[in-house]
Amino acid sequence: MTHSFEEIFVENTIKTNRRFMYLIFFSNAAAPLIAVGTWLKFFQISYTSCMEIFLTTVVISHFIWWLNHHKEWHEFTKFIGLLMVEILIMRLAMNASIGIYISYAFIPLFSCLYVDQMLTIIMNLIGYFALAASLYFRSFDQIAKYGSIFTARQWFLSYLMGFTIEFVFLFAITLSIVKYERELLKSLSGHIVRQVEAEQTSMVRTKFFAKLSHELRTPLNAICGLTDLLKEKDLEEESRKYVETIDTSSKAMLEIVNSLLDISKIYTDKMTIQKGPVDLRALTEDTIRLASFSVEKKIPIKLELDRSLPKYIVGDRTAFTRILLNLLNNALKYTDEGKITVRILWKDKEEDAGILHLEVEDTGRGIAPSDLDRIFEEYAQTADAERIKYTGTGLGLAVCRNYVELLEGRIWAKSGVGIGSVFYVEIPTVSTEEAPKEKTKEKFKPSFQAPEARVLIVDDKRTNIQVLAELLKPYRMKLSPCLSGEQAVELIKSGRHFDLVFMDYYMPGIDGKEATKQIHELEKDKGKKTVVVALSANPAEIICKEFEDTEIAGALQKPVNREDLNAVLEQCIDASLRSE
Structure with missing residues (x-):
């Protein structure tokens, strides 16, 4: 992305060169119009001159197009474009003096488009000296043709003095315009730089919070998961109090992690209700x-x-x-x-x-x-x-x-x-009469069992595998642990079949997204893809974003709770594998 003043300046030069190229190229339409006007006796310009204008504009416009595609010629192209426009204005003018005067006035203004002070100064001087030369040579024609009480020199100096006053004002105006343009460009580039830096900072910060959240939720997943399992056991009163304390403390810690996730979502405008x-x-x-x-x-x-x-x-x-x-x-x-x-x-x-x-x-x-x-x-x-x-x-x-x-x-x-x-x-x-759904405090009972279902758990943390395996135990499934994305891909490549794969997102080496892609790529000729459920510290909607362009059947946020897990299993385990 263009953001520095120098880059914006170069980009503006290229764009302005392109504009002058189009201006010169399309001005060749004037040649046939002048030829028609000559044929109708409106003008008295030879057909040779019309052809000269046509060929010149076509050749020069293509020359500018070629120069504009070479960075080392950008500065040279500026002068070529402006000078050609100046020559065309003078050449197309019915009266040479009018043509020179128009080019003298407009070319310095055109040069302001480049936001280049030196170029504007040079084009002002070129226009002024071209006008002075024109006045000098036409002074003799004026005296010879119309006669005058003045000499040719007096006629030249009187006109030159008037145009010099105009030149001073035009020079000051064009330089002021360029100076103001440069200030605007610098302000724009500064704004863009700050915007880019803010976006980059936000991106880095978001990734940091997401990674930090994942690292914090990994041990919390084990603590919260195993605590929930302990709460379902028949414990002594004192032990139950200890478990309740662990549960409350882990939830307090989880709220801190959630705050980090919230601020991450704020930076990316992903916070929803x-x-x-x-x-x-x-x-x-x-x-x-x-x-x-x-x-x-x-x-x-x-x-x-x-x-x-x-x-x-x-x-x-x-x-x-x-x-x-x-x-x-x-x-x-x-x-x-x-x-x-x-x-x-x-x-x-x-x-x-x-x-x-x-x-x-x-x-x-x-x-x-x-x-x-x-x-x-x-x-x-x-x-x-x-x-x-x-x-x-x-x-x-x-x-x-x-x-x-x-x-x-x-x-x-x-x-x-x-x-x-x-x-x-x-x-x-x-207000509403509808009561919220309360979590039952009764001992959890799975909605089905699937003793023939083969499930692969892919996570680089053994504690996460242990917790998920304990949560899946009531379903009596055949569980296989896997500590890396590479290992999961190799298992599928070796011909192993799994009815469901729980895939963690953040893993060293091949992450969960890439591992899922490779697994599905291996199965593209089989007609049926392995069902994958994504695991992450982020909420389900962000997990789906993390696994974007990857076919997943569902998503679970760590720490995994039984209700969400049961809902995913209801969705993903084939009915033929279930038993009540």
């Missing part, structure tokens, strides 16, 4: 419990709910959770004593519609009013030295703002140093 029924009271209580557990501070969090608040509203559960959790985490981080209050109101009620009004108030250090406008930016920090000592990702409030904007709401804050802060969120929504 999925609306459905939400039990706001239950969601708020769960989020408060999670936020309280994630910090060691014993700051009480008080919940105040509007009595008119409907039991269920329509919204994005994930978005509501992230907004409230990030606001609570922010409040807990900067509050050392006192309390935090969460208020949820139902405002501007009109039938089922209303405004969900959320307040998170703390008694912490507070924020200077001058910093309130920038606290919702990524990585923003206030100038308060006391607040700087508190660590964090710097992403929480930015994630809140983006989720609120996606929900067509607004977010703002009121605060002052030493008096605490209040964060406000207002989101338009509607």
